[in-house]
Amino acid sequence: MTVLRGAAKPARPSASLKPAQVAARIREMIIQDELPPGAPIRERVLAERLAVSRTPLREALKILSAEGLVELQPRRGAVVTAPGGDEVRELLQLLGVIEAYAGELACASATDEEIREVRALHYEMLAAYTRGDRLGYFHRNQDIHRAIVATTRNRTVIEHHRTLNARVYRVRYICNLRTERWESAIREHEKILAALERRDAQAIAAVLKEHVVRAWDVMQRMFAGEAVPPPDVG
Template sequence: MAEEIDIPRKRGRPRKVRPVEGAGGERLARTGLHERAAQQLRHMIVVGKIPPGAPVVEAELCELLGISRTPLREAVKMLAAQGLIELRPNRSARVAPMDAGHIGDLFEGLSSVERMAAEFAADRLTSAELDALRAMQATMERHYEAGDLAAYFEVNQAIHGAILAGAHNATLVEMHRWLLARAERARFFALGARGRWVESIQEHRDILAALEARDGARAGRLLAAHVRHTGTGVLAMLASGGVDDAA
C-alpha cells in the first residue's frame, strides 16, 4: 500500500491525503467502469441496436448496463469525442446521424491510410504474421458460409488491424485507429447488404494473395479499392433510405 503524504497547511495539523495509485483504488475502479460502459455502448451503436438519430435515454441505458448516471455520462462523452454521439445544448444526447459528406471524407482518408499500410506490409510482414492472416481468413470464410454477419465483421476488423500492424509503422496505426473509430459503424452497415458481403469476401481473398506474393503495389491498390467500395456501399444505402438517418 502506498504511503500517505503529509501536505503542510498554514494553520492546524497536517492534512492526510489518501493515495490513488493501485488497481484497487476507488478512482481507478470508477475510471474502468465508464470505459467498460463506453465499450458496451459503442458496440450497441456500431451493430445498430441503437440506430442513428436515436436519443440517449439515460434511465434505460443505466438499467441495461447496470450502472449509475455518472459513469454513463462519462461514457457518452467518450463516444461523443469519437463522433458516434452528439451532445446537444438543453436537449438529450443522441446517436449521431450518418452524414453522406462526412462518410465520404472518412472513407477517402481510411482508404489512403490502408493503402500505404498494405504496401509496407507486403515487404514487412513476418512469416508468423502471414500465417496469422491466413488463419483469420479461413475463420472469416467459415463465418461467411454460416451467414454469421456479426462474427464475420469481428474477424474482418481483425484482419484490417493485422495488416496495419504488419506495416510496422506506429504513425499509420495511430491514424488508422482514429479513423476507424469513426467509420466502424458505417462498415458494419455496409456489410448488411448481402451483395456487398459477397464482394467483400472475394476482395479479402485477393488482398491476402497479393500480400503472400509480396506485391506491395497490388496489395495497396486492392485494399484501397476494398475500403472505397465499402464507403460507396454506405453512401448508396443512405441515398436509398436503407440506413435510418433520422434527425
C-alpha cells in the same frame, strides 16, 4: 422516440466494467441500430440497461465522442452522430488511403507469423460467412484490417486508423448487412492476403484503397434504384 429496442429488465449496477468496456458495448448497440443515428442517449435508461453506474457510462460516452460516434451537446446530453452521405464517403476514402499506406508498410514489416495470423483470421471470417453470421463476419473482417495495420508498427498510422475507423464503424456494418457483397468482399480479401504473402506493396495498396469504399457505393446505388454492375472476378 424509442431509443433502446428490446430493452431488458434493469439489473443492479456492476462496478466491474471499465469505461472502455462500457464504450465497446454501446458501440455494438450503435452498429446494430439499437441506438440509431440521431437518437438521444438517455443516461439513466442506458445505465440500467447495461447494469452500470453513471460515472463509467459518462466516461464511455466521452470515449465515443472522441471517436465521432456520439455528440455531447451542452444542456441536451449525448446524441448518436448522424453523418451525411457525402461526409461518410469522404471518411471512407481517407480510410482507404490510410489502409493502402498501411498495406505497403506491412509488406516490409510484417513477420511470417503475423501474416499467417492474418490468414487464420480470414479462415474465421469464411466460417462466419458459411454460417450466415453477419455480425461474426463483420468482426473478423475488422480484425483482419486491424491486424494488417498493427503489423506496420507505426504508431501514428495505427492511431489515425483506429480513430477514423471508429467513425465509420456502424456504416461498414450496415453496408455488410444491406448489400449482397459477401462473395466479392471475400475475393478482395483473398487478393489482399495474396499480395501480403508475396510482399507486393503496390498490389495490396491498389486493392485496399478501393476496398473500404466499394460497399458504400454499392449500397448507395441500390437505394437510388440504379443497376449495380457484377463484381470483378478477376
